[in-house]
Amino acid sequence: MLDLLNLPGIKPVDMRHESKCLVIVAEPVTVEVPLCGNCNTPMHKHGTRKNKFMDTPLYMEPVCLQVQRPRFRCESCRKMSMPELSFLDDKRQATKRLVDVIRQQCLGTTFHALAEQTGVAVNTVKNIAHDLIEELSQTVRYETPAIMGIDEVNLAGGYRCVITNLATNNVFDMLEHRTQEHLKPFFKDLPNADKVEWVCTDMWRPFKGS
Template sequence: MYDWLGLEHLYATGRPIIEDDIDRLYEMPACTRIQERQRKFFRIPPSWPVKSVTVPCASIDPDTGFEDHFCIKGEPNIIRHGHGDFTASDRRIANAPTSLLIDRQRFRCRTCGKVWSEAMPDIREEHEMTRRLHRDLAIASTEDPFQKVAARYGVHEKMVRTIFHEYSAAMLEGFQFDLPEVLGLDDTRLLGHPRLVCTDVREGKILDIFGFFVIRG
């Protein structure tokens, strides 16, 4: 078992598989040995053109979902029913787009014949990515342009935009806006830098002071 993956419910069942820019596949240790030989021969650190990384994974303790299963024919009798592969994007390894190839357990109820797959708490199945990558994308999308975030994490720009809208809707749900009747805006210089001061004109209060900014024409 390889427990370096850092996920609570998944572990790596093997070493990462690296695909280079001419579609050759290597296990991570083999890739490292090739780099060492190149470094020794050329006497300079070589650049390794990694195109993608795939990590084989499995659940530490597959959840049968017994509590969520309602058998329409009586007492449920749940057994294992083979496996299926599920691919989910994750944080980058070797600065390349990284995917988890999950060996997902399937279950079947002998009583009613229903078949389902195990739950994966570490995965956002609707987006086919880990929850930690989803969280990284949500936060990054509020700080940088969508295109820049997509390039940084190796995902499609449309995915970043979708996650941003979901995240912003969740954060703004139930939020109460408390705005003054008369909002005052004034640009001034404080501590030697231009700043924007927002005030409540009727109450005579300063609401916020925005920090240093640069205007480029």
């Protein structure tokens, strides 16, 4: 079968269409008998297990990767083991490359649209976007805008305050809430506040009063 996956350590053996999804069945290319980490003795084969992971879309369809992996058990301490798959994300039932695709697109499209395209749950897309925003907040520092926009966005079931740089059409910051209790400390600690020349906002009272 033609290798449509191009993922290290596995090969596709079957493919079928299911409801709104393309299922690709794969198995390890080679399997070495592992040593037990506790006893340092060879483990014994103990059946197989099927695990499902979402992968990047093919032919404009979500892809569900079904991997059949052998299980091994130590006869002495009964510890179980399966071959590791390096291409899987550490936190989610998805490949690393799918998570990368979602990270690249999650700030430019709706979570529901991205979930529909990739076949993952909307909450999974939200969590990936949240992790990305947390990373950016730790590593990216934007210049205080001379022309600042203040608006709100309905995100994850609640309104958040969005601070934008209207000169560059970029998001400068996003606050968890849009109340004065959150806005006043933000503006009080705003670096280089003297650089702000113009502020554009709507008539939402907490914005106006901050």
